[in-house]
Amino acid sequence: xxxxxxxxxxxxxxxxxxxxxxxxxxxxxxxxxxxxxxxxxxxxxxxxxxxxxxxxxxxxxxxxxxxxxxxxxxxxxxxxxxxxxxxxxxxxxxxxxxxxxxxxxxxxxxxxxxxxxxxxxxxxxxxxxxxxxxxxxxxxxxxxxxxxxxxxxxxxxxxxxxxxxxxxxxxxxxxxxxxxxxxxxxxxxxxxxxxxxxxxxxxxxxxxxxxxxxxxxxxxxxxxxxxxxxxxxxxxxxxxxxxxxxxxxxxxxxxxxxxxxxxxxxxxxxxxxxxxxxxxxxxxxxxxxxxxxxxxxxxxxxxxxxxxxxxxxxxxxxxxxxxxxxxxxxxxxxxxxxxxxxxxxxxxxxxxxxxxxxxxxxxxxxxxxxxxxxxxxxxxxxxxxxxxxxxxxxxxxxxxxxxxxxxxxxxxxxxxxxxxxxxxxxxxxxxxxxxxxxxxxxxxxxxxxxxxxxxxxxxxxxxxxxxxxxxxxxxxxxxxxxxxxxxxxxxxxxxxxxxxxxxxxxx
Amino acid sequence: xxxxxxxxxxxxxxxxxxxxxxxxxxxxxxxxxxxxxxxxxxxxxxxxxxxxxxxxxxxxxxxxxxxxxxxxxxxxxxxxxxxxxxxxxxxxxxxxxxxxxxxxxxxxxxxxxxxxxxxxxxxxxxxxxxxxxxxxxxxxxxxxxxxxxxxxxxxxxxxxxxxxxxxxxxxxxxxxxx
Numbered sequence: 001x002x003x004x005x006x007x008x009x010x011x012x013x014x015x016x017x018x019x020x021x022x023x024x025x026x027x028x029x030x031x032x033x034x035x036x037x038x039x040x041x042x043x044x045x046x047x048x049x050x051x052x053x054x055x056x057x058x059x060x061x062x063x064x065x066x067x068x069x070x071x072x073x074x075x076x077x078x079x080x081x082x083x084x085x086x087x088x089x090x091x092x093x094x095x096x097x098x099x100x101x102x103x104x105x106x107x108x109x110x111x112x113x114x115x116x117x118x119x120x121x122x123x124x125x126x127x128x129x130x131x132x133x134x135x136x137x138x139x140x141x142x143x144x145x146x147x148x149x150x151x152x153x154x155x156x157x158x159x160x161x162x163x164x165x166x167x168x169x170x171x172x173x174x175x176x177x178x179x180x181x182x183x184x185x186x187x188x189x190x191x192x193x194x195x196x197x198x199x200x201x202x203x204x205x206x207x208x209x210x211x212x213x214x215x216x217x218x219x220x221x222x223x224x225x226x227x228x229x230x231x232x233x234x235x236x237x238x239x240x241x242x243x244x245x246x247x248x249x250x251x252x253x254x255x256x257x258x259x260x261x262x263x264x265x266x267x268x269x270x271x272x273x274x275x276x277x278x279x280x281x282x283x284x285x286x287x288x289x290x291x292x293x294x295x296x297x298x299x300x301x302x303x304x305x306x307x308x309x310x311x312x313x314x315x316x317x318x319x320x321x322x323x324x325x326x327x328x329x330x331x332x333x334x335x336x337x338x339x340x341x342x343x344x345x346x347x348x349x350x351x352x353x354x355x356x357x358x359x360x361x362x363x364x365x366x367x368x369x370x371x372x373x374x375x376x377x378x379x380x381x382x383x384x385x386x387x388x389x390x391x392x393x394x395x396x397x398x399x400x401x402x403x404x405x406x407x408x409x410x411x412x413x414x415x416x417x418x419x420x421x422x423x424x425x426x427x428x429x430x431x432x433x434x435x436x437x438x439x440x441x442x443x444x445x446x447x448x449x450x451x452x453x454x455x456x457x458x459x460x461x462x463x464x465x466x467x468x469x470x471x472x473x474x475x476x477x478x479x480x481x482x483x484x485x486x487x488x489x490x491x492x493x494x495x496x497x498x499x500x501x502x503x504x505x506x507x
Numbered sequence: 508x509x510x511x512x513x514x515x516x517x518x519x520x521x522x523x524x525x526x527x528x529x530x531x532x533x534x535x536x537x538x539x540x541x542x543x544x545x546x547x548x549x550x551x552x553x554x555x556x557x558x559x560x561x562x563x564x565x566x567x568x569x570x571x572x573x574x575x576x577x578x579x580x581x582x583x584x585x586x587x588x589x590x591x592x593x594x595x596x597x598x599x600x601x602x603x604x605x606x607x608x609x610x611x612x613x614x615x616x617x618x619x620x621x622x623x624x625x626x627x628x629x630x631x632x633x634x635x636x637x638x639x640x641x642x643x644x645x646x647x648x649x650x651x652x653x654x655x656x657x658x659x660x661x662x663x664x665x666x667x668x669x670x671x672x673x674x675x676x677x678x679x680x681x682x683x684x685x
Contacts, residue, residue, distance in 0.1 A: 051676070051682055052675075052676070052680045052682065053680075054680070054681070054682055055680055055681040055682070056680075165524075166524075168579060168582060168583055168586070169583070171575075171579055172537060172576060172579045172580065172583065175572050175575045175576050175579065176576065178572045179544060179569060179572045179573070179576065182568055182569040182572065186565045186568075188554075188558075188563040188565070189552075189554050189557065189563065189565060191551065191552065191554075191565040193551065193565055193566075193569060194544075194547060194569070217617065220613065220617070221610055221613055221614055221617075224609050224610065224612075224613035224645070225606045225607075225609055225610040225613075387646075389641070389642050389645040389646050390642050390661075390664055392613070392641070393616075393637060393638040393641035393642060393668075394638060394664075394668050396617055396620070396621075396637070396641075397620075397634050397637065397638065397668060397672060398672075400620070400621050400625060400685070401672060401676055401682070401684060401685075404625075404683075404684070404685045405676070405682045405683060405684075408683045410625070410626050410685060413621050413622070413625060413626075413685065414621075414622065416621070417617070417618060417621050417622060420617075421614070428525075429525055429529060429530075429533050430524060430525050446568070447568045450567075450568060450571075451562065451563055451567065451568065454562045454567075455558075455560070455562050455563060458560070458562075459560060459562050
């Protein structure tokens, strides 16, 4: 315990050294603006800003990206409240009560609730990260290739099941992502897979160009297609958070914080599901259920706390298993790798202090976010009024720079364009993007561990199912798959109802 | 069911589902893709002489992914057929003409910029031309009133973007530009 506190203190000391913390101010602001603008997501923001961090020291770079991530998830609530359009998918649940509050002339109060909920959510999640990550990391040290294969597979399956409305399309998206990761030279024999004689393709499809394409280019196309949106609330009442809201809804805050962190820690689910789940749980447990959807303070607080607690939650599996908990966390993980940090089980051994540095960075980002939440109300309103015709070409330029910068290959710009167009079509066909991203990120992990496991067991696949943790993960994966089949779901529901009826009769 | 229970995740795209016919066509394309991946994976060398067992063959993992994609696309196709994808007229009309026009314009401008201009012109100039063309074309339908001012503003934004990107990325953060 004292060790942990000492390392957390050292983490803060590290962040404050040499003015590194000053980067938190501009990065969080950029994050909030990106989040607030409909069409720009947290994933896109982290991917684009990764380019800017190439020449920075790794701790500064990660601080910048964490600030962008934290800021963007919070910023999305501004457009949710004022425009009824979530700035990021994570803020979709905030529109349900945020916009009705704004229409009642309480936009300022809604933003105050959003700031309070988001601030406490990230703080709660960061503390959970500090407590849980070392323990999970230590546990994960026992994982071998068999377990790591199942971790990757479980991530794809659970993200496919839950991140969209249609599990079948989720699984297909996940496996398309896994396929993308196989393009290029493989690790064992340096054989160029699917290269067709091209040296560029033999080098593989870069993670960042693909992500910038899928989230940046596809988003630009999507934004330009629909009708333009207009801000509706221009008069803002007091934005100061009310302590009475916190005291009255402390149970909701804790519940949403726990749900958000837990969902964040599940591979690939992300902030939007955390917000929806927290909102649904708050509605079920609320004494003012009828107010939900009509401007409920509790509903908005739950959604905001849940989505913001998800951010640190999503970093827990990044640091302990090298498996991202959300799409922005996937890009953050890629950025960590670019900067020579190797997230995963060995981190708890090789540099345990890094986990606490991340906690310190999250808390710093959270504090800066609180500061901007209180002082940046009117300027953000102006930002929301920038017409998309003037914003989107600039975003496209940033995507191009982001795709090119990592290896200085024009080929990567082509990859970005291709990924953007394919991503847009898949999105139009209602394929969810989170499993696709997770597949691309986890492809290498799955590839190496499947082959390594097969070599270790001399071609015998039984260790994949008989080792205790493997067996648990395999069962969880299989159950998730089965429960996504409508017929099995219906049978499960009937079975549960019958069992409940029998228990009631017996009681 | 609560609103939260019924609402689909925004990551899934818009909430209106696609037509069964579109799903059927998608399934056919994905099936062809999956089978193509399997065929290419089978043609990859197995490196048995190096590994002794062939368990490190490069085709194993992509072959597995291709097989799963093909199987899942068959399920998608069967589901679409059951939902009426084989019936004539099962395809809904696509997006409104205006939407499609805007989408195609944005896509064509993006491709011209990224695939043609970048690398051939100085980056600031390519960027300025793209931003100006994009803004001017999309703002043109607003009508003749104030058009000159809008075009001048577009030119200012375009030149400003070209200058700022070079300044911020190349000079401030030492990032190489195309």
